[in-house]
Amino acid sequence: MKRENLIAIIVSTLLSILLIYGCGFGPDYDKAEIKQNIGGTLICNSVYNADQHSWTYDVSYKYKTLNNKIIDIGSGTYYGREWNKDEQLVQYKTWTLLKTGDWIGNDKIIVGDIKTNKWTEYKFTPENIEKDSIWQSLKIHSLLNYCCSETFIDKINNGIIQLHYKFRTSENLVNEYGEKIIYYKINDATGDPIMTKIE
Numbered sequence: 001m002k003r004e005n006l007i008a009i010i011v012s013t014l015l016s017i018l019l020i021y022g023c024g025f026g027p028d029y030d031k032a033e034i035k036q037n038i039g040g041t042l043i044c045n046s047v048y049n050a051d052q053h054s055w056t057y058d059v060s061y062k063y064k065t066l067n068n069k070i071i072d073i074g075s076g077t078y079y080g081r082e083w084n085k086d087e088q089l090v091q092y093k094t095w096t097l098l099k100t101g102d103w104i105g106n107d108k109i110i111v112g113d114i115k116t117n118k119w120t121e122y123k124f125t126p127e128n129i130e131k132d133s134i135w136q137s138l139k140i141h142s143l144l145n146y147c148c149s150e151t152f153i154d155k156i157n158n159g160i161i162q163l164h165y166k167f168r169t170s171e172n173l174v175n176e177y178g179e180k181i182i183y184y185k186i187n188d189a190t191g192d193p194i195m196t197k198i199e
Helices: 003-022 126-130 133-138
Strands: 028-035 041-050 055-064 070-079 089-092 095-103 107-113 118-123 150-157 160-168 177-186 193-198
Touching: 055 095, 070 107, 070 118, 095 150, 107 150, 126 133, 126 160, 133 193
Parallel strands: 070 095
Antiparallel strands: 028 041, 041 055, 055 070, 089 095, 095 107, 107 118, 150 160, 160 177, 177 193
16 A cells, blocks of 8 residues: 555545544534513523533623623533533522532532622532531431532522432442432622531
8 A cells, every 4th residue: 555545545544533532522502592571681601521531611790780781690510410500590689699510510509699799609519518516416428529419409499409319328349329308508798608417
């Protein structure tokens, strides 16, 4: 085989591999405008990326109020799960809450005051849950550093956040998990979510 033919085959093979692995892996950009139950519109700009193992949606959020003021809220990440473009701002007294993703297996909320335009993130990670005094007082057996825990918000209503926490309980190759429902209450004065009970 001639050297030129061999080089052509190698180049075309490499280009084919790059084309196969490059297609559908991003980045892909998208924008969604979601009408809000509290009024106004949540403007979401997302960037989708993927590789052979998983995918992510990185989403930035802005809130367009009824009088067309644009407020920068923050961002979230959905790792290995779909972004459903269905986020709703929840109003509790002076606080506005947004539930979003927080990297692998976690949700978080972004809490702020629209009048002052100050926003704070609260991440519901296994580490944050298990250092709480209520969790520790119940002496729940868990393996904090074992794969793969999940902390997802089920609902937010009247300042109460209901969270589903799934955690490892065994070192066995067959994964064994425990599950708890955890409740947080938004502090009226600070906007901080405070753990109130575990079921």
